[in-house]
Amino acid sequence: MKIYLKAYVKKNLGDDLFIKIITDRYKDNDFFLDANAEYLDIKNLKCYSQNKAKKYIGRGIKYICRGAKSLDNFYIFNKDLYVLIGGSMFIENKYSSMMKKPERIKKDYYIIGTNFGPYESDWYLDKYKKFFLNAKDVCFRDKKSYNMFKDIASVRTASDVIFSLDTSNINMQESRKVIISVIDCSKKNIKEHQEDYEHKICEIIDFFRKRKYNIQLMSFCKAEGDELAIERILSKYEDRQYIETYYYNGNIKEALEVLGKSSIIVGTRFHANVLGMIMDKVIIPIAYSDKTINMLEDIEYKGKIIDIRSINKFNINSITEEDLKYKVDIKIQIEDANKQFEILDRKILNKE
Numbered sequence: 001m002k003i004y005l006k007a008y009v010k011k012n013l014g015d016d017l018f019i020k021i022i023t024d025r026y027k028d029n030d031f032f033l034d035a036n037a038e039y040l041d042i043k044n045l046k047c048y049s050q051n052k053a054k055k056y057i058g059r060g061i062k063y064i065c066r067g068a069k070s071l072d073n074f075y076i077f078n079k080d081l082y083v084l085i086g087g088s089m090f091i092e093n094k095y096s097s098m099m100k101k102p103e104r105i106k107k108d109y110y111i112i113g114t115n116f117g118p119y120e121s122d123w124y125l126d127k128y129k130k131f132f133l134n135a136k137d138v139c140f141r142d143k144k145s146y147n148m149f150k151d152i153a154s155v156r157t158a159s160d161v162i163f164s165l166d167t168s169n170i171n172m173q174e175s176r177k178v179i180i181s182v183i184d185c186s187k188k189n190i191k192e193h194q195e196d197y198e199h200k201i202c203e204i205i206d207f208f209r210k211r212k213y214n215i216q217l218m219s220f221c222k223a224e225g226d227e228l229a230i231e232r233i234l235s236k237y238e239d240r241q242y243i244e245t246y247y248y249n250g251n252i253k254e255a256l257e258v259l260g261k262s263s264i265i266v267g268t269r270f271h272a273n274v275l276g277m278i279m280d281k282v283i284i285p286i287a288y289s290d291k292t293i294n295m296l297e298d299i300e301y302k303g304k305i306i307d308i309r310s311i312n313k314f315n316i317n318s319i320t321e322e323d324l325k326y327k328v329d330i331k332i333q334i335e336d337a338n339k340q341f342e343i344l345d346r347k348i349l350n351k352e
Contacts, residue, residue, distance in 0.1 A: 001029045001348055004076040004107070005045075006084040009035040012221035013248045013255050014271030016040060017162050018085045018113060020252055024166075025341060026348050032079060034072075040250060048075075073106050081347065082109040085161070087141065087270065088291060090128060092119040093189060103131075110347075111138040112340050113161035115291050116145040137343035142294040156339070160295065162274045163330065163337035170260045172279065177214040179246075179262040180204060181272035182233065184225025185308065188288050196312040197286075198233050203316045204266055205233075205243065216244040218258065220269045264324065268308075270295070277330050284319070286311070301328050 005022070008015040023031050023042050033039070035047040076082050082105050089111075111132070119125055129149065132138045138155045140146045146157035180201060185194035205215050217233065219226035227247050234240050248255045256275070259265065265276035268286040273296075276283040286306045287293050296305060303326045306314050 001026075001080040002078065003029055003031050003081045003083055003348075004072070004079040005031045005033045006072065006082065006086075007033060008086050008089070009033065009039060010221060010223040011039075011248065011250050012224065013252070014162065014220060014269065014274075015086055016250070016252055017165060017271065018087075019045070021161055021165060022083070022085055022112070022341075026344075029348060032075065034075070040252075072103060076105070076107045079107065082107045083112060083344070084109065084114070085112040086114055087160075088289075089114045090116045090119075092117070092121065092124040105134075108136045108347075109134075110136050110344055112344070113139065113141050114145070115140055115142050115294070116148055118289070136347075139340045139343075141340075142291065143298055144290070144294045156342075158339035158342075159298075159333040159337040160271075160274055161337060161340050162271055163278060163333045164340070165275075165278060167256075167260075167278055170256050170279065172260045174263050174281075175214070175261055176212065177216060177262045178208045178264045178266060179216045179218050179259060179272075180266040181218045181220055181269040182226055182229045183268045183288060184229040185288070187225040190288060190308060193308050193311060197308050198229065198236075200306075200311050200314065200316070201233050202236055207316050207319065208264075209242070213264070214244065215242070216246055216258070216262070218245070218272070219247045220272065222247065222249065226269075277328060278334065280327060282324060282327060284323070299328060299330060299333055302326070303328065 005019065007019050019033070019040060020042065023045050027044055029044065031045045033045060033047050034049065036049055037047050039047045116128065129152070132149055132155060133152050135154050138149070138152070140155070140157045141160045143157055146155060149155045182201060185191055185197050208215055217230045219230055230245055234243060237243065246258050259275055260279055262281060264282045264284065265272055266284045266286065267273035267276055268288060270292050273283045273285045273292065284304055284306065285292055285296060286308060288308045293305065304319060304323050
């Protein structure tokens with residue numbers, strides 16, 4: 001089959017893993033993605049840039065596409081399926097970069113691994129109810145999103161796609177290292193908490209340094225400001241040499257190896273926490289939105305959760321030795337995550 005893939009293509013580790021997982025799962029099929037040709041080194045993934053296409057196609061696109069009103073519809077014209085895969089694809093605010101309004105897709109379409117919101121208007125909610133109603137399958141990754149649309153027959157829920165990642169080839173050499181995944185609050189519409197958040201990260205660094213842990217600050221996505229946030233944090237230290245950094249830039253295997261060599265992951269990035277759990281690490285989640293809290297509640301996580309929106313109230317010394325050993329059992333989530341692909345398996349692999 002030829003499958004048009006809609007995903008977030010800004011070299012974000014979590015979203016790149018979505019692409020890797022789905023292309024690995026259906027390795028005998030061809031995927032087409034709107035991204036630079038060198039975006040990811042995956043054999044059955046063909047990338048192109050719509051921005052370049054716009055330059056050459058111009059105003060004639062509607063004629064060429066036989067009435068298509070978007071470049072997506074132009075590119076799916078000779079494809080078999082349209083698959084949207086990603087996490088926070090349906091956010092209504094000026095910072096959202098994926099689905100600001102529903103598209104009229106002229107193919108069977110499937111939506112995998114997402115959550116809905118936050119949203120601000122009834123218009124946005126109503127438009128997406130219609131959009132989901134016309135989909136062949138919509139599988140949310142959290143119960144809160146599912147409950148909003150559960151009256152639609154095609155709507156389901158299953159654990160986050162990355163719980164299904166095969167970790168058997170990751171070199172796990174657990175050391176006394178803490179990895180802290182960092183975000184730029186200004187890119188997440190929580191700029192008012194940026195100073196408190198970065199100050200608390202410094203407190204966390206000092207907390208673990210006193211306990212003789214090595215520290216590594218990790219960027220999951222340069223485009224979303226992770227690297228800039230790390231540089232601001234490092235600027236607060238005269239002796240920066242004892243703090244390592246890792247900046248993800250498209251090498252998935254290398255990034256997973258870096259995470260595999262830690263013992264504790266302090267995860268601001270949603271998928272830093274998921275990856276930590278599937279690698280059997282201790283996690284200390286820092287939630288920047290409800291999506292992290294919803295996911296942790298769904299799996300009945302009982303450890304510490306730091307919420308950026310009230311981070312100035314969090315006492316770092318409340319972290320106990322028990323917290324530094326606590327691991328949640330995610331066997332159910334690992335099995336459940338494969339259900340994200342249940343309907344696609346029937347379509348692509350003829351599985352019943």
